[in-house]
Amino acid sequence: MSRRYVVGYFEEDGRLIRAVKELRDQGWAVADCFTPYPVPGLDEAMGLEHSYLGWVAFVAAMVGAFGMLALELFVAVYAWPVNIGGRPNASIPAFIPPFFEAGVLNCALTTVGALLAVCKLYPGREVPADLPRTTDDRFAVVLDADQAPGAADRITAALKRVGALEVTEQTPREAL
């Protein structure tokens, strides 16, 4: 059986943050928030843990950079040594720009890829829930409707109290 969710819509990001704080203070677990753009301070209000994406980026950058350095050394020293102005074959200063560029490139691509994978975003993916205008000008907070007996009504009342424009109940295709 799919889960039921209560969705509260807000007009401003500030109101959403206040609502999330208030709901969590009252002991309700916030499942997720949907906003048209990244809202600073929302992660803190939701109590999200620090993302590990930074480590993914770091490792990817190191792999890209040192992979390129290994390629450069392999090509210039072992596979096809060429005498360029009498410089040593393993001329590190000349290898640094590609080392840096490959680090940046691999870091960027892998981070975006990891982000998409973690968020399960891939071509042909179905929209899990229909939350109108949250890509436009509405800010939605989503809470599990069955987290306690009779939670749906109490959450709805709480959302109305903290200034939600509209509160709906939804049963999305998959858990949020």
Next chain:
Amino acid sequence: MSGPELELLSGGQKRLLYGLLGLGALALGVGLATHSGGVYSGILLGFLFMLELGLGGALFLCINATANARWHTVFRRVPEGVAATLPWAALLVLLFVWAVPHIYPWAAPGFYTDPSRLVGGVLIPELKAKEGWLQPGWFSLRAVLFVAWWAGLMSLILRLQRGQGLGGANHAGAIRKLSILFCVTFAYTFSVASFDWLMSLEPRFYSTIFGVYCFAGVMQLGFAVVLLLTLFLDAKGAFKDQIREQHRHDLGKWLFAFSCFWAYIWFFQFMLIWYADLPDESRYYVRRGGLRADVMALVVLLRFCVPFFGLASQKVKKNPRILAAVALIVVAGHWLDLALMALPSQAGGMRNLYALLIPVGTGAAFVLLFFRAFAKKPALPEPDAAYAYSRRYLT
């Protein structure tokens, strides 16, 4: 005045600073009295170190004003106090100008007519074009004009800044226009000044990126100094706990970013000269020991490796102790960087105690002047409309 006056510096700290100032003055006196060759490059470094500390604060203010930034308003008195030391550093230019004939090889009489620099009775082309530019009189006039322009324009901006928000006064537009003027003119004048003051120590050496390199150093130094003084004053309670994690994080990000920028410029000056291997250019690095140079490696370690790896994580950029330690290392790295640019061509080379003691003295003078300027005004610019924003902004 209401309430007990905040004691910004403890008695011991004041004594230490006056002691260091006295030590620098003593070193200068002893050096001049004994006609020691090293004292003149000490004067150059002492002048440059103090001037660049002030310029760092001035650039911090002007860049933020140019961008209409308000995030720094809570601690804006810090860069203002730093920039307020500029007129004093500018006075040192008189000592520097007096020392020019002792510092620069081209200022010695007969430099441009020395047979070793003539080919077929004509000055070698590498120096021909520089002959008119590098003359003591014109050089000194430029130096005086540059520092007078920086100090004068900055004083004007600071005067407007001081009245900002008082009695409904709003000078934001004028401050912004003057700040843009400062930034644009600074780019040109500081490039020429670094060609003059540091690059011409080795008259045949030339590097077009040299001005940018010096600028990158000053920018990084400015962020480090503002960060260091802000954290120090905050620990003393000067800002009444208005400095939040957000401010520390953003200052840390600035320091991190300009450490990368500095390293980028450092590397590209080095790499292109290494690659082209033209005698006049590569001699600069050969003199500093080539690839295995320990001092050069130490400069890169202090100015890039420590801030880059030290400040990479978000958590660390919010930690005042680590931030302060990294900022202090960057300031020391800046001094070492200046010493490495100036000293190898000078009498005594890198083993020159005057080049350490005189900048320490002028650095202590900078700190004392900063606290004098900072104590004159309320620590928080509360009347400024941007203050409320700065107290609670989020990124």
